[in-house]
Amino acid sequence: MPDQAINEMISAFAAGCMDKENFIHFYDYFKSKGDLPYKELGQLQTLSSMLPAILELEYPRAELKNKVARTLILMQDEIKEKIKVDRQKTIEVPPVKKEEEPVKHETVNNLNESPQYEANIQMAENDKGYKTAKEPEQNIYMNTNRLFSENTSRAPEPPSFTPVWIVAALLFMGLCTLSYFGYTSITELKETVAKSESNVASLKNELRNTSEFINRNSALIDFFNYENIWSVQITGSDPLLKISGKLFIAQNEKEALLQMNNLPTPSPEEAYQLWIVSKKQNISMGVFFIEPGSRFVKLSNIPVVPQEQIQQFKITIEPRSGSVSPTGLTYAVGFGNGTVPKQAGKK
Amino acid sequence: MSEYKDLPDIKLIEEIARFKSRALEELYDRYSPIVYTMAKKIAPDEKSAEEIVVDVFAIIWKRAGDIDFTQNCVYTWIITLTRNKAIDLLKRGRSPEATLDYYDNRYEETFILPHISHQIEQYDIRQIQMNKARIENALDKLSDAQKYVIHLAYYEGYNINEISDKLGIPKETVRSKIYTAFNMLHDNFEAEL
Numbered sequence: 371m372p373d374q375a376i377n378e379m380i381s382a383f384a385a386g387c388m389d390k391e392n393f394i395h396f397y398d399y400f401k402s403k404g405d406l407p408y409k410e411l412g413q414l415q416t417l418s419s420m421l422p423a424i425l426e427l428e429y430p431r432a433e434l435k436n437k438v439a440r441t442l443i444l445m446q447d448e449i450k451e452k453i454k455v456d457r458q459k460t461i462e463v464p465p466v467k468k469e470e471e472p473v474k475h476e477t478v479n480n481l482n483e484s485p486q487y488e489a490n491i492q493m494a495e496n497d498k499g500y501k502t503a504k505e506p507e508q509n510i511y512m513n514t515n516r517l518f519s520e521n522t523s524r525a526p527e528p529p530s531f532t533p534v535w536i537v538a539a540l541l542f543m544g545l546c547t548l549s550y551f552g553y554t555s556i557t558e559l560k561e562t563v564a565k566s567e568s569n570v571a572s573l574k575n576e577l578r579n580t581s582e583f584i585n586r587n588s589a590l591i592d593f594f595n596y597e598n599i600w601s602v603q604i605t606g607s608d609p610l611l612k613i614s615g616k617l618f619i620a621q622n623e624k625e626a627l628l629q630m631n632n633l634p635t636p637s638p639e640e641a642y643q644l645w646i647v648s649k650k651q652n653i654s655m656g657v658f659f660i661e662p663g664s665r666f667v668k669l670s671n672i673p674v675v676p677q678e679q680i681q682q683f684k685i686t687i688e689p690r691s692g693s694v695s696p697t698g699l700t701y702a703v704g705f706g707n708g709t710v711p712k713q714a715g716k717k
Numbered sequence: 718m719s720e721y722k723d724l725p726d727i728k729l730i731e732e733i734a735r736f737k738s739r740a741l742e743e744l745y746d747r748y749s750p751i752v753y754t755m756a757k758k759i760a761p762d763e764k765s766a767e768e769i770v771v772d773v774f775a776i777i778w779k780r781a782g783d784i785d786f787t788q789n790c791v792y793t794w795i796i797t798l799t800r801n802k803a804i805d806l807l808k809r810g811r812s813p814e815a816t817l818d819y820y821d822n823r824y825e826e827t828f829i830l831p832h833i834s835h836q837i838e839q840y841d842i843r844q845i846q847m848n849k850a851r852i853e854n855a856l857d858k859l860s861d862a863q864k865y866v867i868h869l870a871y872y873e874g875y876n877i878n879e880i881s882d883k884l885g886i887p888k889e890t891v892r893s894k895i896y897t898a899f900n901m902l903h904d905n906f907e908a909e910l
Contacts, residue, residue: 374896377896377900378892378893378895378896381892381895381896381899381900382870382877382892382895382896384899385867385870385871385895385899386797386800386801386804386870386871386874387869387870387871387874387875387876387877387880387895388876388877389876389877389878390876393828394827397827397832400832401832406834408834408835408836409834409836411834411836412833412834412835412836412837412838413837413838413903414899414903415790415793415797415831415833415834415837416790416793416837416838416840417899417902417903417906418797418871418899419790419792419793419796419797420845420848420852420906421852421856421867421871422751422754422755422758422796422800423751423845423846423848423849423852424849424852424853424856425751425754425755425758426754427750427751427754428750428753428754428757429749429750429753430749430750430753430767430770434749434753434767434770434771435742435745435749437767437771438745438770438771438774438775441771441774441775442738442741442774442775442778445775445778445779448779449736449778449779452779456782
């Protein structure tokens with residue numbers, strides 16, 4: 371689109387004077403972060419919001435503040451519900467997490483990083499030193515004393531240090547075993563954490579894909595929630611092009627969803643236009659563009675024509691701004707009563 | 718109240734997003750005059766203007782947490798919200814009932830909540846008030862026709878087709894007039910520095 375047209379469009383958007391159909395197109399494009407001069411748009415939006423700044427300020431009566439407060443109080447339930455829904459959303463997001471990323475993850479983190487862990491390690495080290503250096507010696511010493519006192523019939527022998535060494539060796543082995551098990555447990559836990567993290571990453575990825583899918587298809591989901599949708603089979607005029615599609619119409623909502631296959635991409639100056647043929651008159655349902663990679667097009671604010679009065683739907687190629695009546699080639703047709711056309715002819 | 722008094726708009730709105738009612742009270746004190754003035758200019762009567770003020774602050778209370786104000790401008794957002802709400806009420810008054818859209822959350826999200834460029838500059842209401850003379854001078858330099866087109870679009874809520882019908886000029890001319898008017902307003906505003 372030429373720069374001038376874009377600039378005019380963003381000016382109209384900033385001034386809030388786009389007609390509904392164009393606004394919806396622009397809004398969708400804006401929401402999908404389409405290519406727009408955002409800096410210029412920001413400047414225009416700032417400018418338009420500055421317009422009221424020159425008005426002579428009037429102050430609302432004091433009671434209005436109380437009225438606002440009363441309204442907010444009345445909204446409490448709605449807000450609570452909103453918070454609940456928001457929380458639920460964040461809780462619902464990783465349902466598997468609860469099972470697959472259990473306390474282990476946090477416990478290991480705590481074990482490795484928390485002050486408690488360090489304190490525990492310190493205590494354990496102190497314990498080690500105490501037990502190996504002091505307690506055993508004392509106990510052994512006491513035991514050996516007792517042995518000496520009980521075996522009075524024996525000839526007195528000089529005190530032997532052999533048992534001390536045996537016990538010390540046993541303690542040393544015990545500590546080695548403990549250290550080994552401690553080390554292997556931590557390694558196992560670390561592996562579990564790594565696995566859990568990778569699980570979480572893949573779940574997040576899955577979730578992101580799901581969210582993207584939902585975002586991409588939310589318009590479709592919304593549409594198919596409507597009641598009284600009827601569909602029309604669309605067939606290409608030229609069998610070589612193998613154009614096919616389906617038109618879903620929710621007349622109560624004034625919306626239609628067009629699913630097209632193999633519709634060729636028009637030149638930049640052209641677009642497709644969908645028509646209703648009723649009582650030999652062509653009524654435009656709107657101009658549409660098939661985005662690359664997308665098969666669905668939503669048409670809003672479609673004209674309301676009773677189903678029984680619709681003879682035909684047809685898709686023609688028209689100038690990009692659309693035409694009042696069909697001027698270009700007919701690419702596809704569908705019949706109003708939902709039947710598949712036997713043979714579609716070109717205009 | 719004093720703890721919020723000196724907070725810039727963006728911090729204040731962050732507190733509102735955490736449902737701090739005192740923060741909303743401070744925002745009300747700051748913004749209610751301009752919101753009310755605007756509402757009164759657009760709405761057909763005083764009662765409707767008051768209704769708009771109540772609705773605007775209720776929307777802020779309900780929606781502040783959903784908006785990323787680090788990529789937005791609180792002032793522009795509130796003013797645009799007020800304008801959209803007031804124009805919606807005005808249009809509902811002048812359109813036949815059968816053609817009206819049902820006002821629900823989705824409608825509010827699409828047509829009432831402002832869609833602001835993420836590349837907007839941050840302005841505080843106090844900064845805007847300090848620039849009042851600059852804005853006035855910039856507007857004064859526009860031609861009467863340009864001012865009228867802006868007025869019809871911004872305060873009367875007419876779209877391009879309706880302005881075209883009203884003035885009896887082609888749609889393309891209306892589009893280009895709005896673009897030129899805003900462009901000149903921007904240039905004049907910059908030149909006032």
